[in-house]
Amino acid sequence: MSIEVAAPRLDHLDWLESESIAILREVAAECASAALLFSGGKDSVVLLRLAQKAFRPARFPFPLLHIDTGHNFPEVIAFRDARAAELGERLLVRSVEDSIARGSVVLPSPEASRNAAQSVTLLEAIEELGLDACIGGARRDEEKARAKERIFSFRDAFGQWDPKAQRPELWNLYNARVHKGEHVRVFPISNWTELDVWQYIAREGLALPSLYYAHRREVVRRRGLLVPVTPLTPPGAGETAEIRSVRFRTVGDISCTCPVESEAADAEAVIAETLVTDITERGATRMDDQTSEASMERRKREGYF
Amino acid sequence: MNAPLDPGRLEDRGVLRFITAGSVDDGKSTLIGRLLVEAKGVLADQLAAVRRASERRGSGELDLSLLTDGLEAEREQGITIDVAYRYFSSPVRKFIVADAPGHEQYTRNMVTGASTADAAVVLVDATRVGVDGLLPQTRRHSAIAALLGIRHVVVAVNKMDLVGWERAVFERIAGLYDDLAHAVGLKDVRCVPVSALQGDNVTRLGSSSPWYAGPTLLALLEALPADRADAARPLRFPVQLVIRANGAAAEDYRGYAGQLWSGVLRAGQEVRILPSGERARVASIDTLDGALAQAVAGQSVTVRLDRDVDLSRGDWIVDDADEAKLGTALTAELCWLDRSPLDPRRKYLLRQGTRTSLASVLAVEDRLDVSTLSERREAAALNLNDIGRVRIAVQQPVLLDAYARNPATGAFILVDAATNQTAAAGMMRAT
Numbered sequence A: 001m002s003i004e005v006a007a008p009r010l011d012h013l014d015w016l017e018s019e020s021i022a023i024l025r026e027v028a029a030e031c032a033s034a035a036l037l038f039s040g041g042k043d044s045v046v047l048l049r050l051a052q053k054a055f056r057p058a059r060f061p062f063p064l065l066h067i068d069t070g071h072n073f074p075e076v077i078a079f080r081d082a083r084a085a086e087l088g089e090r091l092l093v094r095s096v097e098d099s100i101a102r103g104s105v106v107l108p109s110p111e112a113s114r115n116a117a118q119s120v121t122l123l124e125a126i127e128e129l130g131l132d133a134c135i136g137g138a139r140r141d142e143e144k145a146r147a148k149e150r151i152f153s154f155r156d157a158f159g160q161w162d163p164k165a166q167r168p169e170l171w172n173l174y175n176a177r178v179h180k181g182e183h184v185r186v187f188p189i190s191n192w193t194e195l196d197v198w199q200y201i202a203r204e205g206l207a208l209p210s211l212y213y214a215h216r217r218e219v220v221r222r223r224g225l226l227v228p229v230t231p232l233t234p235p236g237a238g239e240t241a242e243i244r245s246v247r248f249r250t251v252g253d254i255s256c257t258c259p260v261e262s263e264a265a266d267a268e269a270v271i272a273e274t275l276v277t278d279i280t281e282r283g284a285t286r287m288d289d290q291t292s293e294a295s296m297e298r299r300k301r302e303g304y305f
Numbered sequence B: 001m002n003a004p005l006d007p008g009r010l011e012d013r014g015v016l017r018f019i020t021a022g023s024v025d026d027g028k029s030t031l032i033g034r035l036l037v038e039a040k041g042v043l044a045d046q047l048a049a050v051r052r053a054s055e056r057r058g059s060g061e062l063d064l065s066l067l068t069d070g071l072e073a074e075r076e077q078g079i080t081i082d083v084a085y086r087y088f089s090s091p092v093r094k095f096i097v098a099d100a101p102g103h104e105q106y107t108r109n110m111v112t113g114a115s116t117a118d119a120a121v122v123l124v125d126a127t128r129v130g131v132d133g134l135l136p137q138t139r140r141h142s143a144i145a146a147l148l149g150i151r152h153v154v155v156a157v158n159k160m161d162l163v164g165w166e167r168a169v170f171e172r173i174a175g176l177y178d179d180l181a182h183a184v185g186l187k188d189v190r191c192v193p194v195s196a197l198q199g200d201n202v203t204r205l206g207s208s209s210p211w212y213a214g215p216t217l218l219a220l221l222e223a224l225p226a227d228r229a230d231a232a233r234p235l236r237f238p239v240q241l242v243i244r245a246n247g248a249a250a251e252d253y254r255g256y257a258g259q260l261w262s263g264v265l266r267a268g269q270e271v272r273i274l275p276s277g278e279r280a281r282v283a284s285i286d287t288l289d290g291a292l293a294q295a296v297a298g299q300s301v302t303v304r305l306d307r308d309v310d311l312s313r314g315d316w317i318v319d320d321a322d323e324a325k326l327g328t329a330l331t332a333e334l335c336w337l338d339r340s341p342l343d344p345r346r347k348y349l350l351r352q353g354t355r356t357s358l359a360s361v362l363a364v365e366d367r368l369d370v371s372t373l374s375e376r377r378e379a380a381a382l383n384l385n386d387i388g389r390v391r392i393a394v395q396q397p398v399l400l401d402a403y404a405r406n407p408a409t410g411a412f413i414l415v416d417a418a419t420n421q422t423a424a425a426g427m428m429r430a431t
């Protein structure tokens, strides 16, 4: 008779964590020059924790990179800098502002959303730094086009994604090989959902910018969304500002990120709200994604995260 | 309605990955849509987008299949090109669904989706099973599931509402599928009568089939073992990376980072390093959260050994008593995934575990007939979507684990050394 091994069972967060750690280690082993995109947002906070789990006690084998639109919430930027310093890791910042100065980004109007312009700055940074891999925190549950993207996702010499010519990805045998000038985008938390992310934040006790939790804020209602009132996004004609208790579910560019009504003061409370929510993260919070059924796919092809 | 998964609960059974297979119009998209909606994998704004799209297309009803059409080209052409991954949770488990389209490029897509799946849900349309039995596609999909080592199959006999929920229809199909499973080598098969459209027996038992006492499709999926990374198989730990940190001399850290692909690893265990053959003892199994007494298949850890050994990326840690063999010649079942056909004159890179080695295909021995995937024909080449047996020579030794005995380590990919395309999926045969 064989002895039954009472092996510990991996719960779903353990499973996801181990898969993500293995992916990060593959990047470190297979890619010559990588960077981990870190914005201070919750998905990239999770990525940082996973990188600690993958590489400590050593330093990360790649720098952190933030593409700064210049339209970020100041406290997110402060959080970003504090977190990088606390970890003792190198943080590189490249700004859309510089691309505008160089002339590579031309905005339709000064107050236009700089969300799409980030792609240009990112591709410029990839070229400047000679990166062959960029690690991002995108998840397949966020959006339809992402549901079909590989974990190691190939970008050609122009930084473009061709959804119809993706490399098949089998087992856990990833193909990170590129020619000079090409790169891969790597998404270690592809298989996580928004709920998994929050459950992990709660389990690991990860700090987040306070915008993620309920706070009172001046907003206006516009097309079913709550739009924060900021110097960049003043109330429109005929709109009245009101103070609501809100939290952000993503903290991107100020000009296109909206909060949701919430009383959730900590991660546990956010999980409770997420369990009953009826709206996806992007649907509730991103003005830019609603434009067309395929808008994310188009932006991604052009080099977006 | 299912309350979603709460981690840390005793009954958190981790993650089950499954693939769905069916011929066009069997109701695969409707079934996945139903699972997602009822388990809250789909939220209101996605549903609203689907409703808008359904209306634009002139279909009056809410078309749940639109939930799973991702890319612009797919929507324009009304087809699905690529595998999509979907997520939902029940109170005890998280599910990852690989939704592989049933027509275009089905081999490439299904092989990709099946490679990571613990289980397959095979759809059979109850109205389309004629006197000559199951559809040819059902046979092909089942053959691929068997080839890729999927150990558990759930047959969803769909559209039972259209055959008046007649028990005899269900039982006849279940019988036909048993014969098919036997023929292609699938061992663990369960059948469930469902209506994806009306929802009976998908996540809740319907009243239309009093003769069927359950379980529902979801209950079956909740109970299946997730055994692609199997703790009961021999220890296989491919080293991904050596982790070093310098401190005071006594504190210099040297650990071997990797994920256990199968088996169990214990602190204090006597292990062997391959290919060097050196022996060592596990000094500790480290994680950021502290050292572990043991790690199981699927876990990412960092291993320290009690002595200096020759060990780096690409090497394996196995049990000391393990008779694992290495070699530079192997035979394998190969699924060709690239547009440019297999060319024995070309150089390929064979990736197994964490090692990449130059490889050449010495000979194609035969090819499976594409229409049945059961007969073998003589062949000299393999083209896109072909499956056949080959002999391969590699420059550096690989671990000769038969895929049938250990799918985690018996698997490899071939990458075209010139184009970097992933050209083939390989499954080693016993030598």
Ligand SMILES: Nc1nc2c(ncn2[C@@H]2O[C@H](COP(=O)(O)OP(=O)(O)O)[C@@H](O)[C@H]2O)c(=O)[nH]1
Pocket: B022, B023, B024, B025, B026, B027, B028, B029, B030, B031, B065, B158, B159, B160, B161, B162, B194, B195, B196, B197, B198
């Ligand atoms: N009556 C009935 N129709 C169904 C059922 N499941 C799917 N259908 C219909 O069958 C057609 C094909 O379904 P679809 O999900 O698109 O099939 P797929 O090609 O396998 O993804 C659609 O018109 C569905 O509404 C069912 O259980 N009963």
